[in-house]
Amino acid sequence: MTNNESRTVLRILDANFNRAGEGLRTLEESARFILDDPSLSDALKTHRHDLSEAMKCWDRLQLISARDTPGDVGTELQTASEQTRVNLHSVVSAAAVRTQQALRCLEEYGKTIDAAFANKIETLRYRCYATFQSLELRIANQRHRAIRIRASRLYALIDCEQSVERFESRIRELASVGVDVLQLRDRSVDDRTLFERAEVGTKLTEELGLLWIINDRADIAMAARADGVHVGQEELPVDAARQVVGPDRLIGLSTHDMEQVREASQTTADYIGCGPTFPGRTKNFDHFPGCEFLSQVHQATRSGEINLPAFAIGGISASNIREVAATGIARVAVTGALASGEQLPDAASKMRAALEANPLTIDVGEKGVREP
Template sequence: MSDPAPPPQVHAPAVIRILDATANRAAEALRVVEDHARFVLDDSHLTEQWKRLRHDLTTALARLPASMRAECRQTQHDVGTAISTPSERQRAVLDDVLSANLARVQQALRTLEEYAKVPLAPLVPDTEALSAELEAMRYRSYTLAAAMEVLRLSHDRLQSVRLMVLMEGQDEPKSFEQLVTGLFAAGVPAIQLRDKHLADRQLLDRSRRLVALARKHHALAIINDRADIAAASQAHGVHLGQDDLSVALARRIVGPQVLIGVSTHSLAQAQQAVLDGANYIGVGPTFPSGTKVFDHFPGPELLREVTQQIRLPAFAIGGIALGNIGRVLSCGITRIAVGQAITAAPDPTRTAREVLAHVGQAIA
């Protein structure tokens, strides 16, 4: 017959010391990460998310009375305070600070979660519920950490992409290739193939042609809606609407290296796209367009809201043309997606150059 479990008061001081020290470690690391989102990334949305997580942790740990934590604290006799490694004293770049503290947050939350499972009643009631809350917070930290890494990678890959041209597959492959070649020759850094009428085989054919020409010109080929076509043609990215596949499902199809963009029509949708792991967002519709019908146009005001709160690469979408580019860029957005205003122009190549010049002047 096994020995009965020791009463809570036997192991309580050690457990409370662990919870106290680890709670401090988690809160400190969360503050460092929050400050990185605030001052380095200048991202209001991610800053708010990390701050909310930090405050939720404080609320959850309020079950441990401050007096009890203080009574069990033995900092002067803690053997761990004198143990360190050389890497702890060195941070070569800002990203090293972020990486170290993201790991510290996640490790600390796991420690809190595990030791909160130890019964401490009547000193601390319902530790099982506390452990479950801490587990949920740990998973939230994974989501936020991934969003910050995606943000960094996306800025690296899209740094020079200020214009994305939206186009259909054309009636004939030859005319399609001529238009694509002219746009890339004009300096267009990304083309998104969006065609609701071509049969799948034709769409795959156009996608492969677009990808081949994009690689030749060191540009990006993005496929609208169809993650399967993007994967089959080895495109650089896929663009999803609000009613299309989720980012997570699309990622399973296209793999880790492919860009995923998401159309967003409200600030809440833009914020969710960040947490979902999108590489970039389309924001709009800004104005009525000839390719899509919308009942509501958020307009330039949505562009202002998004640029003030989100640092993920964002393209203004919807009815953008030479005549309103200045109004769009004055909202603070630095990327635009343009369709028929370029592809249906008498000289698409020349018009693309003019649009690029406008964008370049605005962000210089």
């Protein structure tokens, strides 16, 4: 290899070492601040350290001396996509691809000078593939659930039923009439039964394309691999529940006034339930904030004061759904309104039609990945 060729290789190695290091740092920050995941953060930090160790076989002054940034024609070549990142997931995806490409370049051009170096980079590249896969899937899954909860309108609460067969039948029945989210809430059963039904629900709702939430029990939601947990004002605090279910799953929070709504927006909650709107049969309340509260929530959402999808709750049915929709609220959570029977399809259709008069905000922005 001529001196000119050697210098060219060193330029390529220097450029791709910098590119890979920058990409790994970007991904490490994603694992650290977006996912709050110490394991992934440590793995990416180790990859970055191992890359630096492998590059020590090259004299840094040699690499710097070979660098020619002003004369690099590549600095003038850009595409529109390089200048835009629509969300944090796109930042992670771009960094992962860029790092993988840089590592491949280090390996291939390194072979022309030092086979041992190339072997180290090859090993590192395969390790990075596995880490990047885990990181991207975690962030994509997190964002996917956040988008789905925002796109949901009908949220139904169910109990464990008297048998697994009736439980499965109830889930299929609600899926068939257009329910988007199901929550398992049943304080009358023991933990084992609740967990077993939760597991059945996880499998079936995944098959049917519904979100699956467990009421109150963050431990069972996590153990059953549900999509999330819903907590009340007197139950496990949101940020404590987040420690149990992790960053990927949804957390819903019941709110009863605007102060609680504002407090919810400062937590890692993914959505809120707002009510009770009307007297219902499943819970007893001394006070009903009613439709005035729903209007306040809607106005706070429109003004940008809060950025949490809100579900009206409490005594809502096909007979009063238009009052709810008139507040601007586009989502409801119900129990008895979608009871089994001949009236179910008609009730679900009327409720969805009324709600669809109000637009949904689907873009999760940065909230969907909970950037600090």
